[in-house]
Amino acid sequence: MSKKKKYTTATFREMKKAGEPIVMVTAYDYPTAKLADEAGAEMVLVGDSLGMVVLGFDSTIPVTLDDMIHHTKAVTRATKNSFVVTDLPFMSYRIGTEETLKSAARVMQEGLAKAVKLEGGSELCPIIEQLVQGGIPVVGHIGLTPQSVFQLGGYKVQGKSAEDAAKLLEDALALQEAGICSLVLECVPHQLARLISEKLEIPTIGIGAGPDCDGQVLVFHDLVQYASSIQPKFVKPYAAVGDDIKRAFMQYAKEVKTRQFPTLEHSFTMKDETIQQLYGEN
Numbered sequence: 001m002s003k004k005k006k007y008t009t010a011t012f013r014e015m016k017k018a019g020e021p022i023v024m025v026t027a028y029d030y031p032t033a034k035l036a037d038e039a040g041a042e043m044v045l046v047g048d049s050l051g052m053v054v055l056g057f058d059s060t061i062p063v064t065l066d067d068m069i070h071h072t073k074a075v076t077r078a079t080k081n082s083f084v085v086t087d088l089p090f091m092s093y094r095i096g097t098e099e100t101l102k103s104a105a106r107v108m109q110e111g112l113a114k115a116v117k118l119e120g121g122s123e124l125c126p127i128i129e130q131l132v133q134g135g136i137p138v139v140g141h142i143g144l145t146p147q148s149v150f151q152l153g154g155y156k157v158q159g160k161s162a163e164d165a166a167k168l169l170e171d172a173l174a175l176q177e178a179g180i181c182s183l184v185l186e187c188v189p190h191q192l193a194r195l196i197s198e199k200l201e202i203p204t205i206g207i208g209a210g211p212d213c214d215g216q217v218l219v220f221h222d223l224v225q226y227a228s229s230i231q232p233k234f235v236k237p238y239a240a241v242g243d244d245i246k247r248a249f250m251q252y253a254k255e256v257k258t259r260q261f262p263t264l265e266h267s268f269t270m271k272d273e274t275i276q277q278l279y280g281e282n
């Protein structure tokens, strides 16, 4: 494992300059965040994908700010070096300036996140400027923006036409100008992700955006195959944890049913004389 240091927004700009890819992974709880941090993940994302992979909703839309803060607290108790970014959930940054600033402040003060992430294009520039002026690092997110799933008509690749691609490049530049510290590119053609990454000074973090982004992010449950119900093309499984867990549950159930578990090896004992005394008295 490489030598550990605390990661900051400055680290990520330096990494981009040096051509060193940035590793980001999602985590939603203490044990996962601890393992990600120990494994050297430079950024940990408390994604609103938690609504789908942890809470069982079929989109990220029902996720609340309280949900995000609850999970962020668990994650930041575990991380020593990783830079923790928390998604602002559906609509929490679109109702008004005051509500957005309050939402982000809660994520920072209660959740102890280091940055917030917002989905959207240049329309968010004014609010991003406010957040940045307030001292909050902001991560952008364009391309497939799951909080707009019902408008997009599904989880589809974005920016395939010249027109759509030009709009995404324009958004990326505008968001950089507004002060974001990095930009997630989700489900866009790899050539477009490369162009955007070349044009920006801040690092891009890709998911389904090809090899030429400045960093990569994957959802934890996809990466280790932990009962994730979706299997997009961009996912590469690095473990089959779900299968292992299911096998363990089945073996445990079998051993309980057949009284193979527990044995005395897993039990507590009292002295023989004590048990005799007990039987004598009753």
Ligand SMILES: Nc1nc(=O)c2c([nH]1)NC[C@@H]1CN(c3ccc(C(=O)N[C@@H](CCC(=O)O)C(=O)O)cc3)CN21
Residues within 6 Å of the ligand: 048, 049, 052, 053, 060, 144, 146, 155, 156, 157, 187, 219, 221, 222, 228, 229, 230, 231, 232, 233, 234
């Ligand atoms: N487990 C999980 N992983 C994710 O990456 C993720 C979530 N959940 N929830 C929130 C969003 C939703 N995401 C998704 C979900 C599905 C596809 C998907 O199936 N995409 C198709 C592309 C279809 C097309 O060609 O346009 C694919 O085959 O990859 C992509 C991103 C990404 N995020």
Ligand SMILES: CC(C)C(=O)C(=O)O
Residues within 6 Å of the ligand: 026, 045, 046, 047, 048, 049, 050, 087, 141, 184, 186, 207, 217, 219
């Ligand atoms: C897919 C990533 C980028 C995300 O926003 C999430 O996990 O919620």
Ligand SMILES: [Mg+2]
Residues within 6 Å of the ligand: 047, 048, 049, 060, 087, 146
């Ligand atoms: Mg998200």
